[in-house]
Amino acid sequence: MIPGHGLTHTRTLEDARPIEAVLFDFGGTLDADGVRWAIRFHGAYRRAGGRLELPAFEVCFRESDGRLARHPRIREAGFREMAQLQCSLLADQVPEGGALAWDRIGQEFCAEALAVVGRNHSTLERLRRRWRLGVVSNFTGNLQFCLDELGLSPLFSVVIDSAVHGREKPDPQPFQAALRALEATTASSWMIGDNPEADIRPALALGMRACWLTDPSRAAPRGLVPSARIARLPELAATLDAACLA
Numbered sequence: 001m002i003p004g005h006g007l008t009h010t011r012t013l014e015d016a017r018p019i020e021a022v023l024f025d026f027g028g029t030l031d032a033d034g035v036r037w038a039i040r041f042h043g044a045y046r047r048a049g050g051r052l053e054l055p056a057f058e059v060c061f062r063e064s065d066g067r068l069a070r071h072p073r074i075r076e077a078g079f080r081e082m083a084q085l086q087c088s089l090l091a092d093q094v095p096e097g098g099a100l101a102w103d104r105i106g107q108e109f110c111a112e113a114l115a116v117v118g119r120n121h122s123t124l125e126r127l128r129r130r131w132r133l134g135v136v137s138n139f140t141g142n143l144q145f146c147l148d149e150l151g152l153s154p155l156f157s158v159v160i161d162s163a164v165h166g167r168e169k170p171d172p173q174p175f176q177a178a179l180r181a182l183e184a185t186t187a188s189s190w191m192i193g194d195n196p197e198a199d200i201r202p203a204l205a206l207g208m209r210a211c212w213l214t215d216p217s218r219a220a221p222r223g224l225v226p227s228a229r230i231a232r233l234p235e236l237a238a239t240l241d242a243a244c245l246a
Contacts, residue, residue, distance in 0.1 A: 023208075026146070028193075033233070049096070064089035068082070079150055132183075136175055137162065157181070176206070194214060200212050213231070
């Protein structure tokens with residue numbers, strides 16, 4: 001097996017356990033191939049003529065994220081509205097201000113996400129026919145609205161939005177709440193995510209198996225040995241099939 005893809009070589013016996021449930025992160029996992037929102041917004045911002053390099057842009061993005069979570073509209077916003085709200089808040093943070101075509105930046109971000117969601121839908125449908133699926137995400141109280149708009153809600157039996165639930169990953173409680181709702185044990189469940197510290201490490205600490213969605217060239221943080229690595233969500237079906245046969 002190619003290093004960095006599919007099952008790792010250190011968890012073969014563990015991966016022989018049956019699977020009951022599969023949990024997913026949302027942002028960067030279901031709507032992108034392991035790429036954070038800040039990076040994707042930065043790409044659209046630069047193509048629109050923005051000057052900031054990523055490190056400086058990320059400072060602005062974090063500030064806009066905090067304001068987004070407090071925005072009076074956020075709890076009712078769907079995916080597209082949320083992206084445009086983020087753009088309006090970013091316009092207040094970056095040096096170019098409102099001089100950039102922020103509508104176009106938001107539309108580009110959404111178009112990329114919708115393309116990936118559309119591609120991933122058949123994989124999630126296939127998984128849902130075999131196992132119970134859930135979403136556990138650090139979000140802003142409107143995750144259900146976003147999943148509804150993206151056509152993903154029917155695929156998931158439980159959705160844990162940190163702003164609604166009151167706890168954020170890597171706290172183990174959101175994972176445990178999802179598994180209780182799915183009537184699944186940690187030993188028979190997988191977590192799929194793009195954030196090694198919020199998704200992968202805490203899931204492994206609970207006794208779950210965890211699949212890291214990330215660029216194959218990216219090195220794992222010290223001490224982290226995911227159960228599997230994939231570069232695109234459609235690879236997950238074969239990865240879980242292999243785990244069932246190990």
